[in-house]
Amino acid sequence: MFEKALQGRPKYWLWILFLLGITGAGFLVYLQQLKIGLGITGMSRDVSWGFYISQFTFLVGVAASAVMLVIPYYLHDYKKFSKIVILGEFLAVSAVLMCILFIFVDMGQPMRIFNVLLHPTPNSILFWDSVVLTGYLILNIVIGWTTLEADRKEVPPPQWVKPLIYLSVPWAVSIHTVTAFIYAGLPGRPFWMTAIMAARFLASAFASGPAFLIILALLIRKLTKFDPGKEAIQAIAKIVAYAMYANFFFFLLEVFTALYSNIPGHMASFQYLFAGLDGHGKLVPLMWLSVILAIFALAMLVFPSVRANETTLAITCVAVFISLWIDKGFGLVIGGFVPNPFERVTEYWPTLPETVISVAVWAFGFLVLTMLYKVAVSVREAQGPGESLH
Amino acid sequence: MSMDRREFLKLAGLTCIGIGVGGAQLLVRSRIASSEYAPAAEGLQANRWAMVIDLRKFRTEEDYDKLIKACHYIHNVPSFPDKYHEVKWLWKEDFEHSFPEQKNRYLPEGIEKKPVLLLCNHCSNAPCVRVCPTKATFKLSNGITAQDYHRCIGCRFCMAACPYGARSFNWVDPRPYIKEVNPEFPTRTPGVVEKCNFCVERLSEGLRPACVEASEGKILFGDLRDEGSEVRRYLAENFSMRRKPELGTEPAVFYIIGGGEEHV
Numbered sequence: 005m006f007e008k009a010l011q012g013r014p015k016y017w018l019w020i021l022f023l024l025g026i027t028g029a030g031f032l033v034y035l036q037q038l039k040i041g042l043g044i045t046g047m048s049r050d051v052s053w054g055f056y057i058s059q060f061t062f063l064v065g066v067a068a069s070a071v072m073l074v075i076p077y078y079l080h081d082y083k084k085f086s087k088i089v090i091l092g093e094f095l096a097v098s099a100v101l102m103c104i105l106f107i108f109v110d111m112g113q114p115m116r117i118f119n120v121l122l123h124p125t126p127n128s129i130l131f132w133d134s135v136v137l138t139g140y141l142i143l144n145i146v147i148g149w150t151t152l153e154a155d156r157k158e159v160p161p162p163q164w165v166k167p168l169i170y171l172s173v174p175w176a177v178s179i180h181t182v183t184a185f186i187y188a189g190l191p192g193r194p195f196w197m198t199a200i201m202a203a204r205f206l207a208s209a210f211a212s213g214p215a216f217l218i219i220l221a222l223l224i225r226k227l228t229k230f231d232p233g234k235e236a237i238q239a240i241a242k243i244v245a246y247a248m249y250a251n252f253f254f255f256l257l258e259v260f261t262a263l264y265s266n267i268p269g270h271m272a273s274f275q276y277l278f279a280g281l282d283g284h285g286k287l288v289p290l291m292w293l294s295v296i297l298a299i300f301a302l303a304m305l306v307f308p309s310v311r312a313n314e315t316t317l318a319i320t321c322v323a324v325f326i327s328l329w330i331d332k333g334f335g336l337v338i339g340g341f342v343p344n345p346f347e348r349v350t351e352y353w354p355t356l357p358e359t360v361i362s363v364a365v366w367a368f369g370f371l372v373l374t375m376l377y378k379v380a381v382s383v384r385e386a387q388g389p390g391e392s393l394h
Numbered sequence: 395m396s397m398d399r400r401e402f403l404k405l406a407g408l409t410c411i412g413i414g415v416g417g418a419q420l421l422v423r424s425r426i427a428s429s430e431y432a433p434a435a436e437g438l439q440a441n442r443w444a445m446v447i448d449l450r451k452f453r454t455e456e457d458y459d460k461l462i463k464a465c466h467y468i469h470n471v472p473s474f475p476d477k478y479h480e481v482k483w484l485w486k487e488d489f490e491h492s493f494p495e496q497k498n499r500y501l502p503e504g505i506e507k508k509p510v511l512l513l514c515n516h517c518s519n520a521p522c523v524r525v526c527p528t529k530a531t532f533k534l535s536n537g538i539t540a541q542d543y544h545r546c547i548g549c550r551f552c553m554a555a556c557p558y559g560a561r562s563f564n565w566v567d568p569r570p571y572i573k574e575v576n577p578e579f580p581t582r583t584p585g586v587v588e589k590c591n592f593c594v595e596r597l598s599e600g601l602r603p604a605c606v607e608a609s610e611g612k613i614l615f616g617d618l619r620d621e622g623s624e625v626r627r628y629l630a631e632n633f634s635m636r637r638k639p640e641l642g643t644e645p646a647v648f649y650i651i652g653g654g655e656e657h658v
């Protein structure tokens with residue numbers, strides 16, 4: 005089945021080459037980072053995690069969101085999702101791969117990565133995160149590939165995948181919960197130490213991931229002969245709407261607790277992110293852009309007619325995605341480090357090499373995504389319209 | 395290149411075996427982890443090392459800088475001109491920012507700006523130890539939080555977890571930035587975390603920590619569990635403070651602030 009990824013029109017190959025080029029450029033810069041050290045990034049003693057770990061955090065959410073297609077289809081027998089569940093699963097695969105790469109490029113001593121397995125430390129959340137992420141990656145590759153293979157042969161998928169599919173549901177929740185626990189259990193970082201962190205992570209994941217899926221589904225319809233289905237897209241749009249509202253609500257809960265309690269430590273990071281602190285405010289414009297995009301998206305999502313129109317829906321989904329990317333792929337991690345434990349402000353901004361490496365990891369993820377989607381779409385195109393058999 | 399079901403089952407089988415082996419390892423190893431590591435049998439011994447810093451006795455900048463210099467020389471701590479790459483084991487910070495939760499505008503004059511000597515607190519419930527995924531930072535049974543530079547993967551989880559900003563990362567090669575190398579102590583590679591080690595290497599030789607020695611009585615060092623120890627007697631007689639005690643980390647560094655004396 006994989007050979008399908010190797011057959012395509014010139015445009016397909018051009019796109020692949022483009023992604024390979026960026027990945028290659030990033031790899032060269034990464035070699036530089038290996039030689040010099042993480043000093044080529046904008047991170048510091050005070051802001052010791054930056055863009056890499058933020059991207060990782062954001063992408064765990066994108067990966068987890070596959071479950072929003074799996075639940076309706078496999079648990080509630082919502083037939084309209086039969087042909088696109090695979091898009092969610094393959095998106096999860098490429099997102100987890102990006103997560104793993106982002107952790108890898110963030111490590112000071114990447115050659116020692118197996119120390120995490122050689123000296124397993126159950127009291128470290130990072131240990132558990134590596135366990136659940138690897139598990140989730142394997143689950144989605146196995147499930148996605150097997151069901152697609154079955155579809156291609158027009159037979160029902162084998163019985164043994166069913167339990168794996170059911171397992172993948174709580175597993176998806178676990179990856180984002182464990183990722184939230186990396187932050188939420190640290191004393192002395194009041195911005196992160198909030199019980200609602202995991203819930204908020206899931207809400208924002210279930211908005212950003214499905215929003216991205218809608219954009220991808222619309223693109224697929226445009227570029228190939230496979231139509232993911234209008235109704236399926238509309239159903240996902242509803243999921244985005246609910247999740248986005250839940251996420252915004254959770255965010256307001258955080259703001260209330262921090263501001264009404266009036267505890268300086270709890271207010272400080274919010275002040276830094278949205279108003280600036282001690283004359284430092286590099287992130288302020290970005291954070292407000294995120295808020296404005298979120299409000300815009302929320303306003304659009306309430307109207308069924310806006311969702312029904314695929315052009316406005318696409319615009320809304322882009323707004324959702326960018327807004328949540330800024331919120332979680334930037335503000336959340338940096339905000340937790342500012343101010344530092346001495347209530348002093350050290351600012352962070354990614355450097356050029358750091359940006360190139362990050363973009364390259366994204367490009368690699370898109371490369372995997374493109375090839376996997378190519379396989380899925382080829383199978384679907386051969387199948388013609390109608391529901392699949394599982 | 396098409397992968398059929400059989401191949402998949404094979405893959406899945408291998409994965410299961412992998413997880414099984416890993417799981418067994420995990421159970422065995424985690425039991426080792428829960429037992430504490432014993433320090434060297436020779437040299438100075440204690441059940442719980444602790445430090446008392448009497449800030450009343452620090453009068454000039456030199457009183458502080460001398461100790462920092464001693465510590466940083468002995469441990470090959472590099473001095474970077476770039477604040478972003480800074481590595482420090484022992485340093486000074488004004489009272490206001492060392493104890494940010496003690497906001498009080500009406501303190502005796504000079505206290506707010508008075509420098510405080512800061513270092514790793516060797517917490518009893520150290521968050522850095524809790525989060526480290528490789529046990530590269532770990533507790534010795536005498537209370538010291540130790541660091542293994544050869545095991546550390548440089549994930550910097552411990553830096554996010556330490557509520558005291560006590561940890562530094564080697565963002566670039568530190569060696570060119572060490573003014574004078576002490577051959578007795580290892581230099582570090584890029585990509586690992588480091589911090590004060592309570593001079594564990596000196597204790598095993600029967601010597602007190604470098605800063606304690608250089609302080610000429612301004613810093614006391616001893617066994618917190620021994621009622622008769624100098625630190626215990628001193629703590630019983632003088633009002634002391636610890637940084638962020640509300641976090642439950644149980645710091646082992648105590649500060650005696652004092653009041654209206656002359657300040658630096």
Ligand code: SF4
Binds near residue numbers: 513514556561
């Ligand atoms: S002060 Fe920080 S580095 Fe030192 S033991 Fe406590 S948590 Fe760990």
Ligand code: SF4
Binds near residue numbers: 528545546552587
């Ligand atoms: S940076 Fe090193 S010491 Fe710190 S948590 Fe990671 S592996 Fe452990």
